Each structure stands twice: as structure tokens, then as C-alpha cells.
Amino acid sequence: xxxxxxxxRLLCPDTGLDRVADLMVVDGRIDxxxxxxxxxxxxxxxxxxxxxxxxxxxxxxxxxxxDPGRTWLEDLESGAAAAAAGGFSTVLMSPRTDPVVQDAAxxxxxxxxxxxxxxxxxxxxxxxxxLAGHQLAEVGLMxxxxxxxxxxxxxxxxxxxxxxxxxxxxxxxxxxxLLRPGEPVLEGGVMHEGAVSTLIGMRGVPASAEVxxxxxxxxxxxxxxxxxxxxxxxxxxxxxxxxxxRAQGAPVTASVSAHHALLTDQAIADSGYDPSTRLSPPxxxxxxxxAVVEALRDGTLDALHSAHAPRNRVDKxxxxxxxxxxxxxxxxxxxxxxxxxGDLGLALAVLSARPARVLGLERRIxxxxxxxxxxxxxSARTTATPERFFSKCRNTPIAGLELPVVVQGTLSEGRLxxxxx
Amino acid sequence: xxxxxxxxTKRKDLLGLRGVAAxxxxxxxxxxxxxxAVSERRIKKVPTLRGRxxxxxxxxxxxxxxTSFDLAAKRLSADGVSISASTSAAKKGETLMxxxxxxxxxxxxxxxIRHSYAGAAHMLARAFPFSVIxxxxxxxxxxxxxxxxxxxMRRRFGxxxxxxxxxxxxxxxSRVARSNLHGLTTMGARVLLAGPxxxxxxxxxxxxxxxxxxxxxxxxxxxxxxxxxxxxxxxxRERLAPAMLASSREYSRxxxxxxxxxxxxxxxxxxxxxxxxxRGVEMSPDVADHHSxxxxxxxxxxxxxxxxxxxxLLLEGESDDxxx
Numbered sequence: 001x002x003x004x005x006x007x008x009r010l011l012c013p014d015t016g017l018d019r020v021a022d023l024m025v026v027d028g029r030i031d032x033x034x035x036x037x038x039x040x041x042x043x044x045x046x047x048x049x050x051x052x053x054x055x056x057x058x059x060x061x062x063x064x065x066x067d068p069g070r071t072w073l074e075d076l077e078s079g080a081a082a083a084a085a086g087g088f089s090t091v092l093m094s095p096r097t098d099p100v101v102q103d104a105a106x107x108x109x110x111x112x113x114x115x116x117x118x119x120x121x122x123x124x125x126x127x128x129x130x131l132a133g134h135q136l137a138e139v140g141l142m143x144x145x146x147x148x149x150x151x152x153x154x155x156x157x158x159x160x161x162x163x164x165x166x167x168x169x170x171x172x173x174x175x176x177x178l179l180r181p182g183e184p185v186l187e188g189g190v191m192h193e194g195a196v197s198t199l200i201g202m203r204g205v206p207a208s209a210e211v212x213x214x215x216x217x218x219x220x221x222x223x224x225x226x227x228x229x230x231x232x233x234x235x236x237x238x239x240x241x242x243x244x245x246r247a248q249g250a251p252v253t254a255s256v257s258a259h260h261a262l263l264t265d266q267a268i269a270d271s272g273y274d275p276s277t278r279l280s281p282p283x284x285x286x287x288x289x290x291a292v293v294e295a296l297r298d299g300t301l302d303a304l305h306s307a308h309a310p311r312n313r314v315d316k317x318x319x320x321x322x323x324x325x326x327x328x329x330x331x332x333x334x335x336x337x338x339x340x341x342g343d344l345g346l347a348l349a350v351l352s353a354r355p356a357r358v359l360g361l362e363r364r365i366x367x368x369x370x371x372x373x374x375x376x377x378x379s380a381r382t383t384a385t386p387e388r389f390f391s392k393c394r395n396t397p398i399a400g401l402e403l404p405v406v407v408q409g410t411l412s413e414g415r416l417x418x419x420x421x
Numbered sequence: 422x423x424x425x426x427x428x429x430t431k432r433k434d435l436l437g438l439r440g441v442a443a444x445x446x447x448x449x450x451x452x453x454x455x456x457x458a459v460s461e462r463r464i465k466k467v468p469t470l471r472g473r474x475x476x477x478x479x480x481x482x483x484x485x486x487x488t489s490f491d492l493a494a495k496r497l498s499a500d501g502v503s504i505s506a507s508t509s510a511a512k513k514g515e516t517l518m519x520x521x522x523x524x525x526x527x528x529x530x531x532x533x534i535r536h537s538y539a540g541a542a543h544m545l546a547r548a549f550p551f552s553v554i555x556x557x558x559x560x561x562x563x564x565x566x567x568x569x570x571x572x573x574m575r576r577r578f579g580x581x582x583x584x585x586x587x588x589x590x591x592x593x594x595s596r597v598a599r600s601n602l603h604g605l606t607t608m609g610a611r612v613l614l615a616g617p618x619x620x621x622x623x624x625x626x627x628x629x630x631x632x633x634x635x636x637x638x639x640x641x642x643x644x645x646x647x648x649x650x651x652x653x654x655x656x657x658r659e660r661l662a663p664a665m666l667a668s669s670r671e672y673s674r675x676x677x678x679x680x681x682x683x684x685x686x687x688x689x690x691x692x693x694x695x696x697x698x699x700r701g702v703e704m705s706p707d708v709a710d711h712h713s714x715x716x717x718x719x720x721x722x723x724x725x726x727x728x729x730x731x732x733x734l735l736l737e738g739e740s741d742d743x744x745x
Contacts, residue, residue: 188662196626199439201561201599202539272547273540295468319538321559 001024001045004036008049010374012056012365013349014133015048020200025371027340028414032043032367032408047416049375053344056352056363057089057372057410060083061178061255063308063330067089067282068106069098069102069319073310074392076110079330080117081390084332085308087351089119090154090262092178094357095126096153102137104145111146118417119410120372122148122359124383125165127177132234135155136166148359149176154231154280156182160216167226176229176253176358180236181213181238182281190321192282194421196265200273202320205282207235208255214238218245221252224362230254234281236291239386252287253358254300256332258338258351258399261340267397275323277397279307293341296350303355304347306333310393313346332384335403344378344405371414380406431738434546434553435731437562438604446604449571453723453730459496460725469667470499473530473736478520479556485696485721486566493728499530503643517541526551530736534558538608543690552735560594560660565731566695567600569724571608573716574650574724577691582609587644589676590654590703591620594661597695598654599628603727605617606633613644616654617739619665628653641676645686652693653678661710669702679705683714 003025008291010033011018017033024031024044038044065079078196083091093110095101101110107123110270114121125142129135131153139150148195150170157163157179170177186209193204214233222245233242233254259279264286268277277283284292295301309326316323331334337347350365363372384401386394410418425687434529438446444515459467475494487503488641494501506520517536524532526642532549534542534555542555575581586605592598592614605612612635614621621637629635638644645651656672666672673679678692691714700706 095578195624198622198624198627200539201559201596272543318516319536319544320540321538 001414003047004038005049005054005373005375006044006049008052008054010365011053011345011348012306013019013345014056014353014362014364016365017365023365025411025414028145028371029206030365030367030369030371033365047375051080051377051379051380053376055348055374055376056148056365057374057412058087058313058334059090059361060088060306060308060330060333060361061090061092061229061303061355061358062305064094064096064310064326066097066310069235072392073312076113076117076121078390079136079308080119080121082308082328082330082411084119084136084412085390085407087334087376087410088306088330089372089410089412089417090122090356090361091119091330091360092122092124092149093152094153095124096131100126100131101154102129103142104138107142107145107147118415119412121325124149124151124178126150126194127152128157128162129172131155133162136169139170142172143175145287146316147175150179151178151180154180155214156180156181156184156213158184160220163216164220164224167228171224171226174311176227178229178230178231179217179330181210181217181233182210183209186212190278190282191268191343192265192284194285196269196285200269207237210235210238210281214241214245218242218250222248222250225251228252230304232256232281233258234284234292234340235288238389239291239295239300243295246300253302255303255305255355256301258340259303259307259327260289261304262286262336263295263397267269270359271397273320275320276399278320278323278325279327279397289340296341297346302350302358304337304350305355306330310391311395312393316395327396328389328393331389332389332396332398332403334407335382335405336398338405339403371411373411374394374407375409377406377408378404380404382406399402426669430734434542435564435735436542436546436553436555437500438564438567438600438607439562441604441607443589443607443609445485446568446571446608447570449727449730449734450575452734453568453572453726456526456729456733457723457726459729460722463661463682466498467496469500469733470494470497470736474528475499475531475533475732476529476573477501477502477684478503478524478526478532479503480534483535485724486535489724490556490728493725493732496725497729497732499732504743510540510689517544521545521549524684525551531732553567554731554735557596557627559596559597560599562600562603563596564595564600564604565724565728569720569727570652570693570695571604572723572727573693573720574691576650577716581605584610584649585613585647586650586652587613587615587648588654589615589641589644591656592654593620593622593626594657596656601652602628602635606630606635612636613638615639615641615644615698617672619668641678641682642685643688648686648690650691650693651678651686655695655697655699669706673702677703678708680707683708683711688714690714693717693720696721703742
């Protein structure tokens with residue numbers, strides 16, 4: 001199958017490519033870049049990309065697709081549709097399902113079902129049984145069955161002995177360990193502890209909880225050599241420690257949700273305690289948000305992830321402190337990133353090539369590379385409208401915000417898996 | 422929340438004192454002053470809210486506040502019901518929103534809610550047409566308590582602007598302190614805070630303004646020297662996390678108000694407490710009962726007047742003399 005993307009601005013943060021040209025896709029790969037004069041009778045499918053940006057498609061390191069077990073919230077189909085609409089063509093699925101993805105049979109089944117998906121869905125297996133942080137799950141067998149990564153599912157493992165042994169054990173298995181930094185005994189609060197929590201009277205989670213978590217993960221990664229990916233470093237203090245640890249040679253990569261690049265704890269006050277602004281880790285201060293942007297720029301943070309966490313009214317139509325944390329993110333991550341970072345090239349890099357590298361993939365526009373591409377209208381702005389989401393859930397902290405960039409199309413393995421109109 | 426400009430008549434709810442303007446607070450206090458007289462009559466009832474329905478929805482235990490709202494509604498001739506629900510209702514099944522939907526179906530005019538989580542009142546106010554008064558949400562706000570405190574201070578000193586008010590004790594967990602901080606700073610008072618480091622954190626100073634600073638001090642003796650009013654807070658054992666306090670004995674030595682300290686503060690210092698008092702912990706019994714300097718019972722009396730004023734202002738707005 002052959003496809004010609006005509007006249008788009010090809011923008012590839014990885015190679016530095018930035019020019020208007022045609023891009024020819026043949027059999028799932030980028031065949032050539034240049035100017036093509038097709039015979040009108042040619043059966044090559046032509047896609048007019050004039051005025052659009054054509055960039056490598058996005059890679060997500062952390063999305064809950066709730067399948068198996070809570071498919072009224074999301075499933076592989078709706079999750080893939082939401083991802084494609086957001087410009088993602090690879091998504092690593094969190095093991096936070098019901099039951100938890102913690103054995104080879106479940107991994108095998110998910111891998112088989114994912115192969116029918118229009119996009120590349122990858123399975124992360126649980127690092128510990130029931131994500132409880134005590135007993136190592138059968139991580140070796142899950143990797144044999146096709147798991148692309150191992151994960152704590154966003155539930156902090158606070159037992160340093162378990163973390164250390166899990167790292168020693170998994171270091172030989174050649175797959176990244178996705179771990180969230182935190183210290184649960186300090187995390188009884190419901191939002192970031194700071195001026196806003198003081199003002200609006202809510203119990204806070206101090207930044208020190210995250211710093212202690214970053215210290216635990218980086219110290220143990222340095223000692224064990226395990227390939228650790230830290231998910232959700234959100235505070236200036238946590239990022240400072242991460243920067244230091246990476247300079248010491250800790251074998252870690254790290255990411256943070258796109259929400260944290262755009263929003264702050266002020267959103268909780270402004271929304272009048274709207275539970276859709278309750279996230280885990282919580283939205284932080286403006287100073288922290290700026291530190292996140294800086295860390296993405298200087299490479300302390302490799303990537304942004306969607307932190308896609310579908311919740312419905314049962315989870316969210318509650319008092320703020322009782323509501324389940326989390327927000328959907330696949331469909332809005334790119335717009336949030338561009339708005340938060342104020343830099344399209346950087347936003348694309350931290351959502352495509354850089355997270356791809358964590359999974360051992362590549363995202364680039366070059367002859368011979370896989371045709372994983374996104375077509376964007378970078379000059380358009382659009383209002384976040386949950387009612388139009390492909391996701392089954394509507395829980396977003398950015399409803400009604402006008403943000404830049406509209407995804408017009410997404411290509412996975414050379415096929416157009418999403419087209420806006 | 423409805424608008425704050427141009428007096429309270431346009432306001433649907435009172436969720437907190439954060440963001441409520443000085444002229445509006447003054448107007449509430451002036452109105453409460455008028456309603457205070459109703460409770461001093463032999464026939465303590467006016468027809469102001471005849472035919473209106475007030476629901477008290479209390480998810481936390483309360484004696485003083487619930488009775489005060491009850492009496493306020495009755496003295497305004499409103500029909501009132503009080504519901505005491507366990508905080509664990511959400512875990513048992515029905516959510517707060519579902520409870521509120523049912524109440525809404527019975528067409529109340531005003532719902533007074535006390536709840537253990539911040540923002541509960543805001544959630545109802547946003548979702549339903551009835552007016553909402555926040556009677557305490559978690560550690561966030563308890564605006565009617567702060568208004569009755571301010572009424573008490575204003576009656577004693579004739580003003581709020583320029584007063585120095587010390588708040589001593591567990592400021593962190595106190596919605597009373599937080600509402601007072603918002604209200605007093607708006608009215609131009611200076612607030613001094615003192616208490617253990619776990620309960621009175623330096624960050625509270627950020628609630629101050631250049632004209633009405635909030636200062637965090639380390640000892641009670643330091644704030645007593647300067648204060649016109651000293652507001653003692655209850656140690657809320659039910660809210661304490663591990664290691665927040667050493668012992669009651671140490672607390673009362675370091676932060677309790679006893680007669681010696683009160684004498685050193687001087688005769689002009691007014692003692693207040695939102696109740697219930699832990700006698701012998703934050704306050705010695707003789708101080709609590711010291712009639713010339715303690716305004717604790719006066720606070721309770723003023724509470725009914727403030728709540729009558731708010732019910733009237735939220736439900737009726739301005740009209741003719743409501744106290745006749």
C-alpha cells in the first residue's frame with residue numbers, strides 16, 4: 001500500500017528535519033522525501049497536507065485502558081481510538097486493570113487482542129502481585145509472553161527492600177521498570193501542600209514525599225544497574241535531585257504527565273474543588289510547573305506521558321477528598337504540551353522520539369523508518385470538549401480551555417488510523 | 422458562587438469568607454445586630470421566613486452550631502428539619518450528591534451543610550438551585566462562626582480595623598481559624614498566630630495582606646503582649662496524625678491560657694473560644710469562666726443573630742424591616 005502526504009511541513013525533532021516536502025509511504029515505511037509528480041491515473045492514495053505539520057506520531061508511556069475488568073470506563077478499542085485521535089500510535093498500557101496484569105496468560109491474551117488494534121498497544125506487566133508492593137510477580141514469564149515493560153501501575157512501592165530486589169531481579173530481563181516516586185505515609189493529603197492548599201483549606205502532600213521517592217529509586221537504580229523509568233517527577237525539589245542523580249550516572253529516565261506541564265494547583269481553587277482536578281501525583285505550584293518545563297528542555301525529564309486515567313461519575317461525583325484521582329489525557333496531551341511548553345518542536349520531541357527511546361523504539365522522519373506519523377494543524381486552536389472525546393470517560397481538568405494544535409490525522413504502520421474529517 | 426459586588430442581595434450561597442468583600446461583611450454584621458434584639462424579646466419570633474424551608478444537613482457531630490441554626494430558622498418562622506448523617510454514608514452507599522438530589526426533590530429553600538471534607542458545600546451550591554450555607558467543611562472554612570466572632574469583637578471594641586487578634590493552638594486543622602483569617606484580614610485587622618510547629622505552620626503567613634498582616638509567632642506569651650483579642654482553639658484529637666503533639670500536659674504548659682498568662686496580657690484583652698472547650702488543656706477553667714474578660718457565651722448568643730441575618734439575606738435579600 002502506497003500513500004503520499006503532499007506539501008506538509010515535515011518536522012522531526014530527532015533528525016532536525018524541518019522543511020516543506022512530500023512524503024511517500026510504502027508498505028508501512030517512509031520510502032522517500034522530496035517532490036513527487038504523480039501520474040493522475042496512479043493508484044497512490046494522496047493526502048493533502050498543505051499548511052499542516054507532519055511529524056513523528058506520539059508514544060505514550062502510561063495509560064490506563066481499564067481492559068480487562070473495567071471496560072465500562074475504557075477498553076482496547078475505545079482507548080486506541082482516543083489515542084489515535086490524540087496523535088498517538090504507540091501506547092504502553094498500565095497493568096492497573098481488574099484483575100491486575102500479573103501473569104503470562106493475561107499478557108498473552110492482551111498481546112493477541114492488541115495485534116488487531118489499529119495502533120501499537122503494548123502491555124506492561126505488574127512488578128508486584130496485585131500491585132501491592134510486597135511479592136514479586138512472575139515478571140520473567142510475562143516478558144516471555146510479550147510484556148514490553150514492568151510497572152508499579154502508579155502505586156508507589158515504599159518497601160525499599162522490595163524495590164531493591166525487584167531491580168536486581170529485573171535488571172537481567174532487559175525491559176524498563178516504570179516506577180512512581182513517593183512516600184505513602186506522607187501522602188495522606190489530597191493536593192499539593194503549598195500556598196493554595198493553605199488558602200483553600202485542604203490537606204497537602206508535601207514535595208518531600210516525592211523527593212524521598214526519587215532518592216529511593218535513583219539510589220537503588222545506581223546500585224543495581226536496573227533500567228528504571230521514573231513516572232511523575234513533578235516538583236522542583238524532586239527534579240533537582242533527579243538531575244543530580246543522573247549526573248552521578250544513575251541509569252534512569254523519567255517523565256511527567258502533560259497535565260503537569262500546563263496546569264497548577266490553582267486549577268483546584270479556580271474550579272471550586274472540582275474533583276476532575278484531583279490527580280496523582282497532584283497538580284503542583286507554578287514554580288514546580290516551570291521547573292518541569294525547564295527539566296524537559298535540559299533533558300532531566302525525557303518525556304511527557306498522558307497519564308490517561310478514565311473515571312466516571314461513580315469515581316468522581318464525590319467530595320474532592322473521596323474522588324478517585326486521575327484524568328483522561330490521550331486526546332489532549334499534545335495540545336496541553338504545546339500550550340504548557342510554548343514550543344511545538346519540544347512538545348513533539350518529548351511526546352515522540354524521547355519516550356520511544358525508553359521503549360527501545362524510534363520515531364523519526366527518514367527514509368526507511370517506520371511510517372508512524374501525525375498530521376497536525378499547528379496554527380489552529382480548539383476548545384477542549386469532553387463530549388466529543390473518543391474515550392468512554394469525560395474526566396478532564398481542561399474542559400472548556402482553548403488550546404493550540406488540532407490533530408488532523410494519525411498514521412500507524414503506514415495506515416491512516418485516524419482522520420479528523 | 423454568586424457575585425459579591427453590591428451587597429449580599431445577589432448572593433445565593435455563603436460558602437466561606439475567602440473572597441467576601443469588606444462592605445458585605447459589614448452589612449451582614451449590621452443586619453445581625455438588628456436580629457440580635459429578636460432573641461432578647463419574650464416572644465422570640467418574627468414572621469420573616471414564613472413558608473420557607475431550611476434543611477440542616479450535618480455529616481459531623483455538632484451541638485452548638487446545629488442548635489444555633491435550628492433556633493435561627495425557628496425564630497424567623499421558617500420550617501426546618503435537621504438531618505444527622507454519618508460521615509461514612511458515602512462508603513455505605515449513597516453519595517452526598519444523591520442525598521442532595523433527594524433533598525432537592527422536596528424543594529428546600531436553604532440547605533445548611535456541615536461535612537468533614539473541604540468543598541462539600543461548594544459541590545452542592547454548584548449543582549442545585551437552593552441556597553447553601555457552609556457550616557464547616559473539613560479544615561477549610563466555617564464562615565458563620567467567624568462572622569459571629571467578628572460581631573462579638575466589634576461589639577466589644579467598636580471596630581475591627583486595626584485590632585490585633587491572636588489565634589492560638591491548632592490553626593492547621595481549624596476551619597474556624599481559617600474563616601477568621603480570611604474575614605479579619607479583609608476587615609483590616611492584624612492576626613497573630615501561635616501554636617506548635619505541627620499545627621501552626623509558617624506558610625499561614627501567606628494569608629495576610631500588606632494592610633492586614635498575618636504573623637506566625639512561636640510562643641503564646643509573645644502574642645498575648647500585643648493582642649486585643651485572644652482566640653483559643655480546641656485541640657481536635659479526632660484530626661491529629663501521629664507525632665503532632667507530645668502530650669496534653671506539655672501542650673497546656675506551652676500553649677494553654679491560664680490566669681497568670683491572662684493577668685500578664687492585661688485587663689483589656691478579650692478571651693474567645695469557638696467551643697467546645699477542653700478545660701485544662703487549651704484553657705484553664707477559671708479563665709473560661711472569667712466573666713469580664715471571657716466572651717465565650719456572648720459568642721454563642723451572637724451566633725443565633727448572625728445565622729438569622731444570613732438566612733434572611735440569602736433568602737429574602739433586602740426588603741422592609743425584617744425584625745418587626
